[in-house]
Amino acid sequence: MYSLFLKEIRSFLSSPIAYVVIGVFLLVTSLFIWVFPDYSILEFNFANMDPLFVMAPWIFLFLIPAVTMRSFAEERKSGTIELLLTRPLTDFQIVGAKYLAGLVLVFLSLLPTFLYAVTVYRLADPIGNVDTGAMLGSYIGLFCLASAFVAIGLFSSSLTDNQIVSFVTAVFFSFFFYAAFDSLSLMQLPQQVLLVLEYLGIARHYEGMSQGVIDSRDVLYFVSLNAFFLTLTRYVLQNRYR
Amino acid sequence: MSVRIESLTKTYGVQNAIDHISFSIGHGEVVGLLGPNGAGKSTTMKILTCFMPQSSGEAEVCNFNTRTSPLEVRRRVGYLPEHNPLYGDMYVKEYLLHVAGMYKLANPEARVKQMVELTGLGPEQHKRIEQLSKGYRQRVGLAQALVHDPEVLILDEPTSGLDPNQLVDIRNLIREIGQQKTVILSTHIMQEVEALCPRIIIINKGKIVADGSRESLQRGKKGQELVEVELDGAIDVALLRGLNGVLRVEVLSGNRYKVEAQAGNDLRKAIFDLAVKQNRAILSLNVQQSSLEDVFRQLTRS
Ligand SMILES: Nc1ncnc2c1ncn2[C@@H]1O[C@H](COP(=O)(O)OP(=O)(O)OP(=O)(O)O)[C@@H](O)[C@H]1O
Numbered sequence: 303m304y305s306l307f308l309k310e311i312r313s314f315l316s317s318p319i320a321y322v323v324i325g326v327f328l329l330v331t332s333l334f335i336w337v338f339p340d341y342s343i344l345e346f347n348f349a350n351m352d353p354l355f356v357m358a359p360w361i362f363l364f365l366i367p368a369v370t371m372r373s374f375a376e377e378r379k380s381g382t383i384e385l386l387l388t389r390p391l392t393d394f395q396i397v398g399a400k401y402l403a404g405l406v407l408v409f410l411s412l413l414p415t416f417l418y419a420v421t422v423y424r425l426a427d428p429i430g431n432v433d434t435g436a437m438l439g440s441y442i443g444l445f446c447l448a449s450a451f452v453a454i455g456l457f458s459s460s461l462t463d464n465q466i467v468s469f470v471t472a473v474f475f476s477f478f479f480y481a482a483f484d485s486l487s488l489m490q491l492p493q494q495v496l497l498v499l500e501y502l503g504i505a506r507h508y509e510g511m512s513q514g515v516i517d518s519r520d521v522l523y524f525v526s527l528n529a530f531f532l533t534l535t536r537y538v539l540q541n542r543y544r
Numbered sequence: 545m546s547v548r549i550e551s552l553t554k555t556y557g558v559q560n561a562i563d564h565i566s567f568s569i570g571h572g573e574v575v576g577l578l579g580p581n582g583a584g585k586s587t588t589m590k591i592l593t594c595f596m597p598q599s600s601g602e603a604e605v606c607n608f609n610t611r612t613s614p615l616e617v618r619r620r621v622g623y624l625p626e627h628n629p630l631y632g633d634m635y636v637k638e639y640l641l642h643v644a645g646m647y648k649l650a651n652p653e654a655r656v657k658q659m660v661e662l663t664g665l666g667p668e669q670h671k672r673i674e675q676l677s678k679g680y681r682q683r684v685g686l687a688q689a690l691v692h693d694p695e696v697l698i699l700d701e702p703t704s705g706l707d708p709n710q711l712v713d714i715r716n717l718i719r720e721i722g723q724q725k726t727v728i729l730s731t732h733i734m735q736e737v738e739a740l741c742p743r744i745i746i747i748n749k750g751k752i753v754a755d756g757s758r759e760s761l762q763r764g765k766k767g768q769e770l771v772e773v774e775l776d777g778a779i780d781v782a783l784l785r786g787l788n789g790v791l792r793v794e795v796l797s798g799n800r801y802k803v804e805a806q807a808g809n810d811l812r813k814a815i816f817d818l819a820v821k822q823n824r825a826i827l828s829l830n831v832q833q834s835s836l837e838d839v840f841r842q843l844t845r846s
């Protein structure tokens with residue numbers, strides 16, 4: 303499994319996609335944080351990184367599917383899936399290795415934004431007058447959200463041998479879980495249904511964590527969401543490829 | 545038994561790709577799996593390698609059931625799939641090390657080096673796989689199938705599309721490997737079977753139509769003897785027909801005759817005596833074995 307994990311990371315890093323994704327992510331987030339007047343920290347003198355945490359989910363919504371679209375679709379198209387599935391690995395290990403590799407890539411793209419955090423910290427008046435708790439919580443929340451997008455992306459990739467289809471499906475599912483549940487809860491529906499809908503959406507849990515409160519229920523939600531999609535992926539591997 | 549399958553069936557929709565197939569292969573045997581396109585060769589191999597499950601029946605490799613202990617089976621099988629799929633963007637050595645890693649070998653570096661030598665990949669080992677010629681890619685496919693020193697090798701058309709030189713090299717390689725390992729290979733090239741496989745299994749439309757040693761299959765055809773003779777002048781066909789045990793005589797161009805007789809009658813001496821009596825000289829005379837191709841066509845014609 304470790305060997306497969308390393309290979310996945312290496313193939314991410316040897317293809318241009320990873321660099322484009324990380325580059326675009328950093329470019330867009332830094333534009334929002336430092337340049338665009340509507341959001342820019344320099345204009346507002348607020349020492350926080352809210353622009354990053356508001357924009358990042360939307361950027362990830364497109365970038366993560368671009369990274370994960372290859373994972374199974376490409377193997378299936380080129381036929382290498384036949385060798386992969388006849389190695390002495392369980393299906394769970396195969397899905398797990400690809401998932402972990404995706405998480406590493408997300409982590410790599412978030413890493414440089416710590417520089418922003420440091421800058422914000424230094425810019426604050428007095429220095430260090432920032433809500434570090436909220437910032438940490440937001441990072442954890444963002445990472446949880448991204449991991450859910452990775453799981454969704456892997457699942458979408460397992461459904462098809464076409465990368466474009468895989469990408470579009472992943473964006474759709476991710477958007478649905480991120481925002482659509484929330485929008486649905488604006489409809490005229492019984493109170494209980496609204497609560498359930500809101501609970502199912504990623505947005506509410508993400509916002510909860512951004513406040514700096516790591517609620518075990520939010521963590522549990524993300525763990526279940528990831529497990530759900532990884533299990534589905536494994537199910538597809540077992541039944542559709544063969 | 546290295547490989548044992550029992551009443552194995554695979555159904556796609558309504559069609560039986562293979563239909564209650566059974567055979568056993570002992571340790572160290574090299575078996576050729578033959579059959580027309582769509583006969584079910586690849587399907588059988590995909591089940592044996594635990595790529596896909598059968599619809600019914602059992603398959604065992606080294607006494608491990610493919611259904612109940614797939615990981616044990618996979619550890620013991622080396623597989624070269626039909627179209628030799630590879631990761632084009634990886635380097636030859638990087639890929640082989642990656643494969644070795646998945647089998648948790650004790651000393652992957654040394655083993656990969658050994659494989660590179662064995663398969664003659666030396667001069668190409670630092671290239672990306674997509675830059676290799678087809679023959680060298682095929683060698684990479686063989687190397688990845690061999691890297692974990694499997695007990696059973698399953699090769700699906702290992703030499704398709706190779707030039708004659710590569711063909712000979714790869715065949716020699718397979719023959720060498722076959723000295724110690726159990727090999728099942730599928731192919732459409734009869735010379736290959738003649739060169740490599742002492743035992744043949746022929747599948748047609750999902751059913752086994754022949755299973756035995758190569759000689760027995762070639763001999764077994766109707767039990768006839770075929771002699772082609774060339775004389776320096778014409779001879780009365782009736783005289784040939786009159787020889788002991790002759791079933792049929794075919795007149796070919798240029799005073800050549802094809803004589804078919806029941807097995808057990810040595811025609812050569814009778815023809816020689818006849819020619820002497822008729823004052824004819826024999827220019828050539830050869831006994832023809834029915835070729836594997838004939839056997840194949842006869843068994844698989846629908
Ligand atoms: N995924 C699939 N879905 C439906 N039918 C399939 C599938 N794979 C194979 N078949 C059918 O099963 C039968 C056996 O196919 P298989 O690939 O095993 O043949 P083969 O003996 O390997 O032929 P070839 O010599 O052409 O490689 C064929 O009729 C084929 O159409």
Ligand SMILES: [Mg+2]
Nearest residue numbers: 585586587626
């Ligand atoms: Mg085939």
